[in-house]
Amino acid sequence: MNKQIIKLSKISKKFIKNNNTLNVLKNINLAINSGELVSITGPSGSGKSTLLHIIALLDQPTSGEVFFKNKSFSKSNDEEKDLVRKKGISIIYQHNNLLSDFTALENVMIPLLNNGFSWSESKQESMKLLNSVNLSKRINHFPNELSGGEQQRVAVARALITKPDLILADEPTGSLDRKTANEIFSLFLKIKTKNRAIIYATHNRELSNRADYKLNILDGNISRKK
Ligand SMILES: Nc1ncnc2c1ncn2[C@@H]1O[C@H](COP(=O)(O)OP(=O)(O)OP(=O)(O)O)[C@@H](O)[C@H]1O
Ligand SMILES: [Mg+2]
Numbered sequence: 001m002n003k004q005i006i007k008l009s010k011i012s013k014k015f016i017k018n019n020n021t022l023n024v025l026k027n028i029n030l031a032i033n034s035g036e037l038v039s040i041t042g043p044s045g046s047g048k049s050t051l052l053h054i055i056a057l058l059d060q061p062t063s064g065e066v067f068f069k070n071k072s073f074s075k076s077n078d079e080e081k082d083l084v085r086k087k088g089i090s091i092i093y094q095h096n097n098l099l100s101d102f103t104a105l106e107n108v109m110i111p112l113l114n115n116g117f118s119w120s121e122s123k124q125e126s127m128k129l130l131n132s133v134n135l136s137k138r139i140n141h142f143p144n145e146l147s148g149g150e151q152q153r154v155a156v157a158r159a160l161i162t163k164p165d166l167i168l169a170d171e172p173t174g175s176l177d178r179k180t181a182n183e184i185f186s187l188f189l190k191i192k193t194k195n196r197a198i199i200y201a202t203h204n205r206e207l208s209n210r211a212d213y214k215l216n217i218l219d220g221n222i223s224r225k226k
Contacts, residue, residue, distance in 0.1 A: 004070065005166055005197045006032040006055055011064035013050055024050050026220035028064070034165065035194040039208040040201040042217035048201035049094055051217065052168045055199065056091045057081040068166070086114060090159035094170040094201075096151050098143040104130065104154045105139040111162045129157045132187065134180075148175040156184055160191060167191075169200035173207060185210065 013025040024047040032038055040048050053059035054066060057073055065074045068089070073081060090111075098107045105126055112122035130139055133153040143151055152175050159167060169188075173181035185207055188198050202208050214225040 003034045004031050005034045005068065006030070006199075007067040007070075008055070009065045009067070011054060011061045011066065013047070013054065013059075014062045023220050025054075025061070025217075025222075028220075028222050030215070030222060032197050032199065034197050035192070036197050037188065037192050037210075037212045038197070038199045038215060039211035039213075040199065040215045040217065041203070041205075041208050042201075044203075046217040047220065048217055049170050051222075052091065052170050052199065052201060055166075056089055056168050057085060058091070086111075087162075088164050089166045089168065090162065090164040092152075092155050092159045092167075092169040092172045094174065096143075096155040098151055098154055098158070100143050103140050103142055104135060104146065104150075107143070107154055108157045108161050111158060115162055126157070126161060129161055130154070133157050133184070149177070149180060152176060153180070153184065156187070160187070163191075163196075165196050167196065167198045169198065171201055171203070173202070173204065181207065 008028055008030040011025055011028040015022040015024060040051065042048050050059065054061050057066065057068065065072050068084060099110070102110065105123070108126035108130060109122040112125060113119070127136070127139065130136055133156060135150060135153055138146060138150055146154065152172065156172055173184050176184060181204070192198060208214050215222055216225055
């Protein structure tokens with residue numbers, strides 16, 4: 001049986017703005033196992049990015065508990081969360097946040113260097129991965145010298161380079177054409193192993209249907225669709 005990698009217990013998230021309370025997530029319970037490829041759909045503003053950021057331990061829920069590999073992170077400090085993310089969780093942001101002063105190649109190398117790999121090994125592995133997202137001719141470009149889709153593919157490579165157990169992807173193919181989107185998705189399928197879970201938010205029905213199962217967020221509640 002596959003192991004549980006993520007558990008959310010009674011997660012709520014409220015935002016308070018100008019005296020208005022926005023209940024984005026309401027009492028969400030969710031368990032995701034290693035080996036699963038899961039899509040999250042829902043209207044714009046329904047809370048997909050909010051949920052992914054909470055799962056990534058980047059944002060605190062208003063209430064409830066997040067467990068990663070059966071460990072609760074409610075009382076953990078930022079340092080502990082950073083360490084877990086560095087080793088085991090990667091996120092591809094909806095609006096890619098590549099480091100603007102570093103080239104495509106360096107952006108992908110940095111997570112490996114941070115994990116103690118040598119410069120030459122990091123470079124070699126990063127070039128291989130950039131090649132697999134068809135960017136071998138752009139490795140020395142800075143983010144502002146790349147198209148939106150190229151930046152998104154660098155962000156995908158950067159997220160995959162450390163072979164994390166949990167990959168969270170927020171609209172990873174949002175600015176890609178159909179063919180490139182399919183190529184990125186094929187890459188997800190290729191790296192899907194029994195020890196890894198991949199959760200992606202998307203507005204693309206075709207891609208959401210290719211998940212093992214679909215989650216839908218509506219009015220702060222999450223439900224599973226077949
Ligand atoms: N820091 C914040 N302060 C106040 N409101 C916020 C904040 N962050 C998000 N929201 C609100 O929470 C709601 C959920 O936002 P979220 O980004 O999670 O939606 P989403 O489902 O990812 O939407 P999209 O499909 O457009 O990416 C939105 O209505 C947004 O305006
Ligand atoms: Mg979003």
